Amino acid sequence: xxxxxxAVMMAALMSSLTSIFNSASTIFTMDVWLLVRGLVCRExxxxxxxxxxxxxxxxxxxxxxxxxxxxxxxxxxxxxxSQLFDYIQSISSFLAPPICAVYILAIFWGxxxxxxxxxxxxxxxxxxxxxxxxxxxxxxx
Numbered sequence: 001x002x003x004x005x006x007a008v009m010m011a012a013l014m015s016s017l018t019s020i021f022n023s024a025s026t027i028f029t030m031d032v033w034l035l036v037r038g039l040v041c042r043e044x045x046x047x048x049x050x051x052x053x054x055x056x057x058x059x060x061x062x063x064x065x066x067x068x069x070x071x072x073x074x075x076x077x078x079x080x081x082s083q084l085f086d087y088i089q090s091i092s093s094f095l096a097p098p099i100c101a102v103y104i105l106a107i108f109w110g111x112x113x114x115x116x117x118x119x120x121x122x123x124x125x126x127x128x129x130x131x132x133x134x135x136x137x138x139x140x141x
Contacts (some may be wrong), residue, residue: 024065025058035059098124 036048036069049057076087105120106112 015112021062023066025062028061029054029058031059095125097128098122 033054034049076084101124102117102121106117
C-alpha cells in the first residue's frame, strides 16, 4: 500500500511540474520571445517564427527554468524553514498584495490603464518585500 501511495504522490508531482513548465514555456514563447524577436528584427522583414523555432525556444526556456530552480535550492534551505509549504506560503504572501491591489484598482477606478497597473504592481511588490524583510528576517524575491 505504501508503494501505491508513493506512486500516486509522484504522479501528482509530475503532473504539477508538467503543467507549470508548459504554462511558463507558453507565456515566455508567445509573449516575451515574439516581442523580443520583433524588436530585434524590426529593420529587416522577417517572417513569423516557425513552429519548430517556437518549440526549441520553449524547450530552452524550460531547461533554463529547471537550472535556476536547482540553483535556488540552497536559498530555500538557508531560510531556516525546513517546511517547503511554509516557504511557498511566505513567497505567496509577498506576491498576493500587489495582485490584489491591481484588481481592486481596476474594479473601483474605470480609468485604470496598463501603465498604471504595472506601476502599481511593481511599487506594491517592492513595498511588500521591503516591509517583509525586517519582519520575517528572510530573503525576499
